[in-house]
Each structure stands twice: as C-alpha cells, then as structure tokens.
Amino acid sequence: MHHTGVKEVGMVFKEQFDAIDFNTRWIDMPAEVNRVGHLFAEISGNKGKKILLIGHLDTVFEKDSPFQKFKKDGDIAYGPGTNDMKGGDVVVLYALKALHEHQLLNDAQIIAAFTGDEESTGLPLDISRKDLIDAAKKSEVALGFETSTGFNYATVARRGSSGWQLEVKGKRAHSSGVFNERVGAGAIFEASRILNAFYTDVKGEEFLTFNSGVILRGTEIKFDSAVSKGEAFGKSNVVPQTVMVKGGLRFISEEQKEKARSKMKKITKENLPHTSATITFNDSYPAMQPTDGNLKLLTLLNEVSKDLGQGVVEAYDPGKRGAADTSFVADYVDCLDGLGGMVHIHQKKH
Ligand SMILES: [Zn+2]
Numbered sequence: 555m556h557h558t559g560v561k562e563v564g565m566v567f568k569e570q571f572d573a574i575d576f577n578t579r580w581i582d583m584p585a586e587v588n589r590v591g592h593l594f595a596e597i598s599g600n601k602g603k604k605i606l607l608i609g610h611l612d613t614v615f616e617k618d619s620p621f622q623k624f625k626k627d628g629d630i631a632y633g634p635g636t637n638d639m640k641g642g643d644v645v646v647l648y649a650l651k652a653l654h655e656h657q658l659l660n661d662a663q664i665i666a667a668f669t670g671d672e673e674s675t676g677l678p679l680d681i682s683r684k685d686l687i688d689a690a691k692k693s694e695v696a697l698g699f700e701t702s703t704g705f706n707y708a709t710v711a712r713r714g715s716s717g718w719q720l721e722v723k724g725k726r727a728h729s730s731g732v733f734n735e736r737v738g739a740g741a742i743f744e745a746s747r748i749l750n751a752f753y754t755d756v757k758g759e760e761f762l763t764f765n766s767g768v769i770l771r772g773t774e775i776k777f778d779s780a781v782s783k784g785e786a787f788g789k790s791n792v793v794p795q796t797v798m799v800k801g802g803l804r805f806i807s808e809e810q811k812e813k814a815r816s817k818m819k820k821i822t823k824e825n826l827p828h829t830s831a832t833i834t835f836n837d838s839y840p841a842m843q844p845t846d847g848n849l850k851l852l853t854l855l856n857e858v859s860k861d862l863g864q865g866v867v868e869a870y871d872p873g874k875r876g877a878a879d880t881s882f883v884a885d886y887v888d889c890l891d892g893l894g895g896m897v898h899i900h901q902k903k904h
Contacts, residue, residue, distance in 0.1 A: 555601035594668070696880060703865050708869065723831070724795050764818075771797040838877070842872075847888030847889075
C-alpha cells in the first residue's frame, strides 16, 4: 500500500532492464484499484521458447512498519522484503544480464512482469491481473521467482485462496424466553452450530483448509473491513440478534473449492429455530494444478540442477505453499515457481 515506495522500486528495475535493451513500461492502475501499478519489460523475437518471468515489487511491510530498515554491508543488502521477493527479482535481472552480455537474447521472446500488488492483490482482478494474463497468453512457459524452499524443491502446484463471510440473524428478546417457541435459539448458538458443522462435515479433504479469522456477535455489531477491526455490544440477559464471521478457504482445484462451498451453503441453511444465516464467498487466488506441462518443466530443472552438481530437484508439497501471482497464469502456460531467494538465518542479528 506504499504507492510511492513500490513505484520507486519499479523505477530502479526499469533502469536496469532498459540498460539491457528491454522495452519497459510502467502500467498505472486506475484509482478504483487503489494500487500503484506494475513494471513490465519485454524483448520480442521468434527464437526459443516464449518465456514469462514473474516477480513483484511490493513487500508485506507498511510504510510505517518498524521493520523498514535498509542496510548495505559490502555486497550484502539487509532489509524488509529481501527474501520476498527482491532476491527473486534480482535473480531474474542478473540471469538476463548474463544472457545479454553473451548475446544470447537476440531474437528471444521474453517478458519480465513485476507486479506492484502481489501481497495484497488489487481488485477487481480483471483489471489488476489483466496485463499479467495477457503476457501469459503470448508465452509458453512462466517461471515464478517467489521465495524458494531450497535448491532441491520447486513449486509445480499450489493451492488457491478465497474468502467467505457468514452473517447470522436471531430474534432479539429477553433471555428468559430463549429456546421457547416465540424466541428460538438466538444468533450466537446458530453461528456456533454452523461453525461446528463446518469443522465436523467440511474439514478433512487433502489440500482443503478453511479458517475463521474474526467473529463479532451480540445485540449490535460494527465491523470496519478496511482495518479488519470491529466492536460488539451485548448483554447476558438479552438473546443476541446478530453474528458476523469472516474467514478464508484454500483449495487445490476449482472443483474442490466449489464442492466445499456448496457443503458450507447447505449447512448455513439448516437453521435453528427463529434464526437465519447467509454465507457469501469471494475469489482471490485461483489454484495452480500439477499439470503434465508443469511436471515436464520440473524434469528439465532437475536435469540442469544435477548437471550443475546442485542435486536433485523435487516437487514441493502444495499444501505448504501460499498463493502467488503464478497461479493467475497457470491456466494459460506451463508453470514453475519457487525459483527465487531464500531466508538464510545468520548467527549475528541484523
Ligand atoms: Zn512474494
């Protein structure tokens, strides 16, 4: 969300890509998206595979984060986002610089796409991810340089992530009447029933997880989604009339996502007396499935790694990886991710 900072990082990379004869463009986002934009660098040609290299310019740290400290010690830089993912961005740049130096980029078709909003994707997605998807449609292979999980693993599949919001209504009344024919169960018991049924009936499939992140309940509630904070008012002698729960859902395929959603919807409708509930879903990252094409890329990387004496490279467990930009292009090109930098824990504290 630090618009000027993200753009400044973009300009540093732009200059470097310009210097190796890439056509660079800064893509502004419209005001409604509330993100600053992306840097794309491209060389056009017909030789070799058409390649898309994916990075991002933003970090998870806000402008006023106490962790916003940058230090350079000789050739080593320390700071927020060096791992996720300036390290990966630098891997992309220096690989291309080396190829350029040896005139190996002549007539190649390569796009380096560095988004400015990977950590919190701008909405709507059809604006914020349009340029990335267009670049994928022009490419055959996408390589993501997100945080690595070691030399010996690459990502061929990762789960998608999405959100859900549950709203429950009950009948406000004096607590002496709770459970009777006129008052019913109240909103809090109903919300508890729903969440418990999610836990017992929806949980369990491989790669499927869902979390309930925040809940507000009582006679009156207020929630400000911009800052994810709220307040609740209620009394022990009043049957509560309202509950709101916000959560997330991660999945390995669209099919798994839809199946989980329909189970959750069904549970939401089986209401306790004098209560009602609705659940709504929103998409954020699609899943990246372990396709044959992705596995072929992994085989290639494995061979190269062994030739370089770096050992075998295997597929990383998709259940352990977070979502990333590669997922948006996985339907259009063969993908490999997790090719970037990696946290290295020093003895000394920086
Ligand atoms: Zn990242």
